[in-house]
Amino acid sequence: MKSFGGNILFLDRSDINTDEIIPAKYLTEITKTALKPFLLEDLILEGFDPAVDINGKQVIVTRANFGCGSSREHAPWALEVNGIYVVIAENFARIFRQNMYNCGMCAIELKTETIDHLFNIYNGISASVDIDLDRGLLTFSGGGKVETVEFQMAPFDLELIKAGGWVEYADSKY
Amino acid sequence: MGKTIAQKIFDSHLVDMPYEGVNVLRLDAVFCHEITTPIAITDLEARGKDRVFDPSKIKAVIDHVTPAKDSKTAEQGKILRDWALRHKIKDFFDIGRNGVCHAIFPEKGFVRPGYTVIMGDSHTCTHGAFGAFAAGIGTTDLEVGILKGVCAFKAPKTFKFILKGNLKEGVYAKDVILYIISQLGVNGATNRVMEFTGPVIDSMSMESRMTLCNMAIEAGGTVGICYPDMVTVDYLWPFINNEFENKEAALKEYSKWISDSDAEYEKVIEYDLSSLDPKATFGYKPDQVKSISEMEGTVVDQVYIGSCTNGRIEDLREAAKVLKDKKIADSVRGILSPATPAIYKQAMDEGILEIFFEAGFCITNSTCGACLGMSNGVLAEGEVCASTTNRNFSGRMGKGGTVHLMSPASAAATAIAGKITNSPLYKG
Ligand code: SF4
Numbered sequence: 001m002k003s004f005g006g007n008i009l010f011l012d013r014s015d016i017n018t019d020e021i022i023p024a025k026y027l028t029e030i031t032k033t034a035l036k037p038f039l040l041e042d043l044i045l046e047g048f049d050p051a052v053d054i055n056g057k058q059v060i061v062t063r064a065n066f067g068c069g070s071s072r073e074h075a076p077w078a079l080e081v082n083g084i085y086v087v088i089a090e091n092f093a094r095i096f097r098q099n100m101y102n103c104g105m106c107a108i109e110l111k112t113e114t115i116d117h118l119f120n121i122y123n124g125i126s127a128s129v130d131i132d133l134d135r136g137l138l139t140f141s142g143g144g145k146v147e148t149v150e151f152q153m154a155p156f157d158l159e160l161i162k163a164g165g166w167v168e169y170a171d172s173k174y
Numbered sequence: 175m176g177k178t179i180a181q182k183i184f185d186s187h188l189v190d191m192p193y194e195g196v197n198v199l200r201l202d203a204v205f206c207h208e209i210t211t212p213i214a215i216t217d218l219e220a221r222g223k224d225r226v227f228d229p230s231k232i233k234a235v236i237d238h239v240t241p242a243k244d245s246k247t248a249e250q251g252k253i254l255r256d257w258a259l260r261h262k263i264k265d266f267f268d269i270g271r272n273g274v275c276h277a278i279f280p281e282k283g284f285v286r287p288g289y290t291v292i293m294g295d296s297h298t299c300t301h302g303a304f305g306a307f308a309a310g311i312g313t314t315d316l317e318v319g320i321l322k323g324v325c326a327f328k329a330p331k332t333f334k335f336i337l338k339g340n341l342k343e344g345v346y347a348k349d350v351i352l353y354i355i356s357q358l359g360v361n362g363a364t365n366r367v368m369e370f371t372g373p374v375i376d377s378m379s380m381e382s383r384m385t386l387c388n389m390a391i392e393a394g395g396t397v398g399i400c401y402p403d404m405v406t407v408d409y410l411w412p413f414i415n416n417e418f419e420n421k422e423a424a425l426k427e428y429s430k431w432i433s434d435s436d437a438e439y440e441k442v443i444e445y446d447l448s449s450l451d452p453k454a455t456f457g458y459k460p461d462q463v464k465s466i467s468e469m470e471g472t473v474v475d476q477v478y479i480g481s482c483t484n485g486r487i488e489d490l491r492e493a494a495k496v497l498k499d500k501k502i503a504d505s506v507r508g509i510l511s512p513a514t515p516a517i518y519k520q521a522m523d524e525g526i527l528e529i530f531f532e533a534g535f536c537i538t539n540s541t542c543g544a545c546l547g548m549s550n551g552v553l554a555e556g557e558v559c560a561s562t563t564n565r566n567f568s569g570r571m572g573k574g575g576t577v578h579l580m581s582p583a584s585a586a587a588t589a590i591a592g593k594i595t596n597s598p599l600y601k602g
Contacts, residue, residue, distance in 0.1 A: 028239075
């Protein structure tokens with residue numbers, strides 16, 4: 001199982017699609033690591049510079065419908081090879097969300113008000129989050145403030161994370 | 175309480191429910207292409223699990239970049255080709271016989287009402303036009319599908335759409351689905367089955383229903399689904415005539431999938447589409463939709479007609495009606511990619527290719543090509559393309575390019591004018 005948590009990259013936009021996360025022209029790569037330099041290369045977000053902003057971040061906090069569009073699992077992989085195993089959002093596109101858990105990564109949904117609050121308090125300063133999967137707790141800290149937020153994770157999703165993904169789970173079971 | 179079509183399909187395919195709401199379904203078909211499958215194959219190999227659950231239920235095609243454009247795409251094709259050979263996957267379509275996945279697989283009769291289908295491609299929702307549960311999935315789900323013939327889905331919550339009225343002449347399934355997406359938003363149907371019913375659907379061809387269902391994912395939908403009816407049976411008849419005594423018998427059998435009249439829906443949404451006019455997208459999200467009449471005059475550099483959305487014979491016919499005896503503007507690069515070789519051949523026989531050719535279009539082989547900005551018409555920074563495809567995301571057809579989605583007739587008219595305009599087929 002991966003270890004989750006760390007410094008936060010805030011992406012203040014809804015509907016970030018998988019073409020923005022990893023453009024189609026890189027789909028010809030056959031290794032995950034080759035995707036590393038191209039994460040969020042085409043993201044439309046004012047002031048965002050992938051070359052500077054991604055470095056040293058392990059968690060993304062963003063708005064609604066993250067990961068919509070193409071089914072490419074290259075999107076979670078591009079996050080994975082950059083050491084980002086967690087995305088926290090209001091909600092996710094179905095395929096992207098499933099891909100995250102299938103890869104043993106975490107897609108956590110929080111209420112709109114909570115996401116708004118996180119943006120208000122921590123966006124723009126250096127902030128981080130600790131994640132306790134078993135108890136369903138996120139502990140945010142930054143700017144001298146520490147606070148804990150609860151989250152829900154379906155038991156099946158947690159089992160996928162612990163089993164190391166869906167291939168191993170399904171092959172042993174079906 | 176009755177059941178929806180998706181619930182009936184789930185119930186008849188349920189293998190396991192490891193947790194409340196997690197439905198592991200048996201799959202009737204697993205479709206594969208050369209962009210998302212090779213990486214699944216190499217991963218299965220690395221895990222020592224290079225097996226397939228049933229080669230007769232796996233169908234594969236090289237369609238996204240074909241012929242290969244460089245060593246990397248050649249390698250992707252090779253991995254898929256070698257794998258199909260190794261596992262005796264007979265339904266593998268390589269160059270000369272290959273076409274865009276969501277056009278060629280239905281054309282070969284691989285989808286039936288009541289089927290469960292997955293593919294590592296978000297537009298797999300297209301096949302719901304046949305009354306199937308067909309969903310796009312990622313590489314890991316694809317691996318499990320290939321290996322075990324199962325896939326896990328959440329219980330299917332359904333939005334029922336009742337589409338009433340008569341579409342005006344020159345208004346198509348593409349305009350209908352763009353309108354619906356604009357009403358729902360790109361996230362409006364996430365995790366939902368979109369069930370399309372009503373007189374507008376009843377009078378649509380299978381091609382139009384596929385166009386409609388193709389874009390369900392652009393509203394977040396898992397699948398767009400239409401009830402099987404005589405139109406479905408007529409389309410499938412060459413493939414099923416040895417299974418049924420006559421078409422009525424086939425219809426009777428397939429009708430069992432149709433949602434019960436007392437089925438439970440999360441939402442029922444009714445639209446009267448009698449006054450709908452031709453639509454196009456602006457901006458970078460497929461829910462950013464306006465009437466073409468509001469966008470008149472927007473200059474374009476390229477017009478692309480093709481793809482799993484609108485590269486079928488019916489689409490080519492409508493565009494050809496507009497292009498006949500006309501020339502496209504000097505400033506426009508026109509590109510046509512008939513979605514499959516059979517469509518290509520038919521268009522040739524009907525004189526449609528000649529019309530495109532005379533109008534000044536470049537006609538490419540059947541491929542995804544420019545739709546995803548990988549080959550055959552990639553845009554330069556700042557360029558604008560009127561396209562019959564399904565995604566106007568930033569960078570989709572080339573970094574810095576803009577895409578306006580529209581119907582083939584509107585795209586053809588736009589090619590002639592050099593700027594966005596309504597087709598003369600639309601009598602508004
Ligand atoms: S035509 Fe475009 S949308 Fe359709 S499968 Fe190919 S790349 Fe995807």
